[in-house]
Amino acid sequence: MKVKRTLQDVEKKIIAFFLKNGRMPSYSEITEIIGVRSKSVAHFWVAKLLDAGVLQKDAKGFLTLTRNPRALKLAGEVCAGFPASAEEEIRDIVSFDEYLVRNPESSFLLSVTGDSMIDAGIREKDIVIVETKKEPGDGDIVLAEVDGNWTMKYFCRKGKTVTLEAANPKYSPIIPRADLRIAGVITAVIRKYHK
Amino acid sequence: MKVKRTLQDVEKKIIAFFLKNGRMPSYSEITEIIGVRSKSVAHFWVAKLLDAGVLQKDAKGFLTLTRNPRALKLAGEVCAGFPASAEEEIRDIVSFDEYLVRNPESSFLLSVTGDSMIDAGIREKDIVIVETKKEPGDGDIVLAEVDGNWTMKYFCRKGKTVTLEAANPKYSPIIPRADLRIAGVITAVIRKYHK
DNA sequence: TTGACAATAGAACGATCGTTCTATATCATA
DNA sequence: TATGATATAGAACGATCGTTCTATTGTCAA
Known part of the structure; x- marks a missing residue:
């Protein structure tokens, strides 16, 4: 039972090791995971x-690794013709952890x-990223305390007056009293299907 | 100018190294980044x-690292009282790359x-994660070809018949002809404010 | 079959690894 | 000031690191 070793095989095994262990394998470990008995073979393939x-x-x-193995391709905004022709034009990759969170310590x-x-x-059930230590600006969505409960509202500043407005006609705008408490600014929304 | 070295300082510098280099520092490198001259000092702090x-x-x-330094705390669903009292109850951390994407290669x-x-x-301008190689089920949101354009629709299966329905009364439900083309299933939605 | 090249094995090299030891310097507190 | 705990320095150890060498095996085309 002879197995032909290909460049793709070796790449996949190294990436698998990285994803599992959070670090790159040493040459000795590459020797193990690709199933050979000499470090020089690992060196050969690397x-x-x-x-x-x-x-x-x-x-x-x-x-x-040259590329983050968890990164995804970002297809262009124009969907027409996708995916048959766009395979080549796809580019721009993203790591969500870096893309979504600027200041992990204050979020x-x-x-x-x-x-x-x-x-x-x-x-409901969406996940939002709240960044404290961020000054809310007009139009931002903030996490604020209203009537003793924490809720999300639009932060609207007109001149010196601030109002908190819901994005729902059910709720009336709020002109906060002096003790306006804002926990932070919503910087992203994440919704996941198929848990 | 004497600088007091604290456990938090050393931790921060090691995490900073990890975030910058994508790997943990060696003891020699820890010796450098915490600014001492002997490896045994690095060993002492580690x-x-x-x-x-x-x-x-x-x-x-x-x-x-015991915890992913990019991970965020997940506050409980109940906002009442937050954040004054909840500081202790906060738990459950998430790495978005792992949380959102199950199969990077087919997404x-x-x-x-x-x-x-x-x-x-x-x-508009939200980012969705599309997973190909996933069988759409009733109620899933799919990326489908309709009239030569790719668009997102609800995938509705009633018995043997499949209809594609928009979540917008402007658009009528579609009963696809034989050549129904589905690129994949939407598994997540991401929206980022403050680019 | 033969020759050329690709792939593997095994041994060896100096360099760096993590660890451990002793010794010295600094600090807080009695 | 004296004392113990904390922090730093420096040297040494065996183990593993990445690299490089020669030698052998396997594959495929001429």
């Missing part, structure tokens, strides 16, 4: 992957309850 | 961080155009 641009070496000579997540922002496309 | 549970060692003895991103799913809370 040299090929370096040549192919799949792997890189950082300033200290450590192996790194937290909140599972949405209620329908106060339904017309802004924020629905 | 031992403290291991003791404090900030760092771990994996099966092979490599240092790893891609799409910037939404049009308003066909507005009543489902999917708006």
Whole structure:
């Protein structure tokens, strides 16, 4: 039972190791995961992957993946003709952790309850990212305390007066008393189907 | 000018190194980044961080971070009283890359155009994750070809008949002809404010 | 069959790894 | 000031690192 080793096989196994262990394998470990008995064979294949641009070496000579294996392709805005022809034009990749969160230390997540922002496309059970330590501006969606409860509202500033408005005609605008408490600004909304 | 070194300082510098380089520093590198001249000092502080549970060692003895430094706290669903009292109850952290994408290889991103799913809370310029190689079920939102254009619709199966319905009264339900083409199932919606 | 090339094995090299030791310097508190 | 705890320095250890070498095996085309 002879197995032909291909460049893609080796790449997949190294990426699998990275995803599982959170770090790149050493040459000894590559020797194990590709199923050979000599480190020089691992070196042989890694040299090929370096040549192919799949792997890189950082300033200290450590192996790194050229691309984040969890990143996704971002198709263009124009859907027409997709996906038959667009396979080539697809580009721009994103790591959500970096894309969505600017300041991890001053941010937290909140599972949405209620329908106060339904017309802004924020629905029950959505997850929002709330960034504290961020000054709310006119039109921002904020997490604010209203009547002793925390809720999401549009932050509307007209001159010196501030009003909190829901994105739902059910609720009336609120002109807060002196003790306006704002926990943070909503910087992103995430909704996941198929839990 | 004497600087007092604290456990938090060392932790921050190690996390900063990890975020910048995508890997954990060696003891020699820790020696550099915390500004001392002996590896044993790095070992001294790492031992403290291991003791404090900030760092771990994996099966092979490599240092790893106990928690993903990009992960965010998830506040409970009940907002009442937040955030004064909830600081202690906050738990459950998430890495979006892992949370949102199950199969990176068969998924891609799409910037939404049009308003066909507005009543489902999917708006123009939102980003959706489309998973190909996933069988659509009744009620799923799919990316489908309608009249030569790709658009998002509810996938509705009643017995053997399939209809595509928009979440917008402007558009009528569609009973597709034989050549129903579905690119994939929408598994998540992402909206980011404050680009 | 033969020759050329690709792939694997195994051994060896210096360099760096993580660890551990002793010794010194600094600080807080009695 | 004296004392113990904390923090830093420096040297040394075996183990593993990445690299490089020679030698052998396997594959495919001439």
